[in-house]
Amino acid sequence: METQILVNGLLIGGVYGIAALGLGMVWGVMSVVNVAHGDLLVFLAYMTWVMTVTANLSPFLALVVLIPAGFVIGMALYRFLVKHLIQRSEVELMSLVLFFGLSAIVYGISSYLWGSDFRSLPIPLPTLRVFGIVVPGTRLAAFLLGAGLVLGLRWFFRRTFWGKAIRAVAQSRNAARALGIDPDRVSEVAFGIALAYAGVAGALIAMISPLSPSLGVAYAGRSFAVVVLGGLGNPLGTLIAGIILGVTESLSSLWITFGLSPAVAFVLLIAVLIFRPQGIFKPIRSR
Amino acid sequence: MKTAVGRPDTQQKDTVRLLNIALVVVGVIGVVFLAAQPTVPGASLVYWFNLMKAIVLALSLNLITGYTGYVDFGHVVFYGLGTYAAGIAIGMLGAPVPVPLWVFIGPLLVALIAMVVGMPALRLRGAYFAIAMLSFNAATRLIVLNLPRDFAGGAFGIPSPEIYDPHTAYYGMVGLLVTIVLVTVWLAGSRFGVGLKAIRDDEGAAGVMGVRTTRYKLAAFAVSAYFAAAAGSVDYWFVAFTSNELVFNNVVTVEMVAAVFLGGAGTVVGPILGAGILYLVRDYLWVRFPYLYLPMFGVVIAGVVLWVPRGVVGFVEDHVPSLRARIR
Numbered sequence: 001m002e003t004q005i006l007v008n009g010l011l012i013g014g015v016y017g018i019a020a021l022g023l024g025m026v027w028g029v030m031s032v033v034n035v036a037h038g039d040l041l042v043f044l045a046y047m048t049w050v051m052t053v054t055a056n057l058s059p060f061l062a063l064v065v066l067i068p069a070g071f072v073i074g075m076a077l078y079r080f081l082v083k084h085l086i087q088r089s090e091v092e093l094m095s096l097v098l099f100f101g102l103s104a105i106v107y108g109i110s111s112y113l114w115g116s117d118f119r120s121l122p123i124p125l126p127t128l129r130v131f132g133i134v135v136p137g138t139r140l141a142a143f144l145l146g147a148g149l150v151l152g153l154r155w156f157f158r159r160t161f162w163g164k165a166i167r168a169v170a171q172s173r174n175a176a177r178a179l180g181i182d183p184d185r186v187s188e189v190a191f192g193i194a195l196a197y198a199g200v201a202g203a204l205i206a207m208i209s210p211l212s213p214s215l216g217v218a219y220a221g222r223s224f225a226v227v228v229l230g231g232l233g234n235p236l237g238t239l240i241a242g243i244i245l246g247v248t249e250s251l252s253s254l255w256i257t258f259g260l261s262p263a264v265a266f267v268l269l270i271a272v273l274i275f276r277p278q279g280i281f282k283p284i285r286s287r
Numbered sequence: 288m289k290t291a292v293g294r295p296d297t298q299q300k301d302t303v304r305l306l307n308i309a310l311v312v313v314g315v316i317g318v319v320f321l322a323a324q325p326t327v328p329g330a331s332l333v334y335w336f337n338l339m340k341a342i343v344l345a346l347s348l349n350l351i352t353g354y355t356g357y358v359d360f361g362h363v364v365f366y367g368l369g370t371y372a373a374g375i376a377i378g379m380l381g382a383p384v385p386v387p388l389w390v391f392i393g394p395l396l397v398a399l400i401a402m403v404v405g406m407p408a409l410r411l412r413g414a415y416f417a418i419a420m421l422s423f424n425a426a427t428r429l430i431v432l433n434l435p436r437d438f439a440g441g442a443f444g445i446p447s448p449e450i451y452d453p454h455t456a457y458y459g460m461v462g463l464l465v466t467i468v469l470v471t472v473w474l475a476g477s478r479f480g481v482g483l484k485a486i487r488d489d490e491g492a493a494g495v496m497g498v499r500t501t502r503y504k505l506a507a508f509a510v511s512a513y514f515a516a517a518a519g520s521v522d523y524w525f526v527a528f529t530s531n532e533l534v535f536n537n538v539v540t541v542e543m544v545a546a547v548f549l550g551g552a553g554t555v556v557g558p559i560l561g562a563g564i565l566y567l568v569r570d571y572l573w574v575r576f577p578y579l580y581l582p583m584f585g586v587v588i589a590g591v592v593l594w595v596p597r598g599v600v601g602f603v604e605d606h607v608p609s610l611r612a613r614i615r
Contacts, residue, residue, distance in 0.1 A: 033414040105586060262429060270419060
């Protein structure tokens with residue numbers, strides 16, 4: 001029983017990790033706190049549902065549309081909203097309030113379009129049994145895809161020009177500018193990548209749970225806990241933090257009650273903020 | 288949130304004094320108008336009650352967010368706990384204290400909870416505090432939902448049809464509104480209020496200058512939570528019902544944040560103005576386009592941040608030179 005719970009937690013934790021990645025990246029690179037992240041994730045999850053159910057696509061194929069769509073949404077958010085705030089003195093506070101407004105807009109749209117009842121995808125992959133443990137194929141595929149993309153992002157930050165440019169901007173916008181990097185351009189791309197990852201996460205969320213607009217708050221809470229624990233913008237740290245949250249949630253639903261499991265993220269968040277506010281892993285800002 | 292504290296010349300002083308007198312007159316007329324509504328035949332008490340509730344909630348958020356600079360995205364939690372403080376005592380425990388008294392005493396318990404939560408939470412700055420409060424509301428909602436049914440009503444909520452008396456409860460809200468306006472006016476000019484504004488502008492510097500930041504923040508948070516909770520308790524008195532889904536709803540926080548920032552955070556007049564304007568718009572939208580309601584608040588919040596970060600009050604101050612010495 002315990003092993004089964006641990007496996008469930010591990011698989012769902014991988015999705016929590018990738019869901020939090022976009023939030024951590026934007027926060028770590030440009031001090032912008034995207035409170036609308038949870039609602040955007042759920043919106044993108046609904047897009048997956050729309051494509052799968054109405055166009056009869058496999059949810060994995062929907063990614064081909066969602067990744068570029070997320071990228072464009074991210075670039076647009078930066079260019080039309082964030083860019084105008086980033087020079088002001090109170091970026092963090094003002095971006096916080098701005099995205100709180102955006103969160104209301106996105107949540108309102110999701111509720112209008114799909115709010116009436118839960119939507120879920122037909123399960124695309126069969127369930128496996130390994131040593132007596134039930135492993136749902138879809139969740140396993142979601143976990144592997146998520147983990148692969150996280151490692152890809154780690155490679156991107158360490159080895160590519162754009163990745164290094166993003167880290168440079170995260171450390172200092174002015175120093176980056178002095179070295180011939182355009183911080184606006186780089187931030188725009190970083191925002192695009194963050195939302196492209198949110199697109200992937202949205203598709204994975206649609207595969208593993210029934211959707212309702214109110215899922216946004218739950219995912220916002222989880223993502224914040226994961227980002228703070230895993231270090232702002234650190235891909236591997238975020239994945240591991242996601243798994244820690246997933247396992248903790250599963251165990252709490254076994255030991256306490258299922259209804260309280262979303263509250264676990266809150267307790268974890270507060271505990272981390274009090275005892276280890278710098279997180280366990282290094283943020284993207286550090287070298 | 289810059290405040291130009293130049294030495295205002297005589298003419299400016301006169302303008303400001305005139306404006307303050309005008310505001311007091313408008314305020315008194317407003318209160319008399321609101322207090323007279325129950326005697327007006329055919330007046331909609333629900334309409335005016337909810338307007339007052341929106342103003343009280345906006346002013347309560349303003350204390351911690353506007354004056355102290357701690358943006359609270361879970362403020363609705365105190366309103367929700369306020370309705371439950373009244374609901375549990377009245378509906379479940381048979382009202383050991385008379386209702387009109389309890390709706391003002393019960394919220395003290397919520398203020399106490401705010402202090403307990405505030406001790407760790409107010410050590411966090413900026414985004415961390417806002418997020419912690421957002422999650423605190425979500426967690427509290429779940430905890431209240433999972434409390435024993437014969438204590439907190441579970442998913443069903445707590446009705447108390449026997450106390451239903453909207454006429455008397457209406458005056459409770461009038462009283463609450465007057466109280467919070469007076470408290471905010473006092474605060475704006477007091478040593479305590481100046482300390483809070485110093486914390487907002489630069490907490491480190493405020494501490495160095497001798498402001499006891501921890502005490503000040505906790506006190507502001509407790510007062511802020513008290514008024515939000517009292518609005519909840521009086522609301523319970525008015526409608527004689529509370530339920531989980533209804534009162535821990537993020538939509539209420541969105542309304543409060545929109546009102547405070549639209550009107551002007553950290554002013555007395557701003558949140559009142561913001562809540563009033565949004566209430567009119569809301570009433571118009573609810574009837575015609577119910578689904579536009581929430582996105583509209585989102586657009587207001589985003590637009591204010593982008594174009595008028597200091598709200599209506601700040602906009603007026605910037606565009607009417609004689610008021611630049613500030614309204615307060």
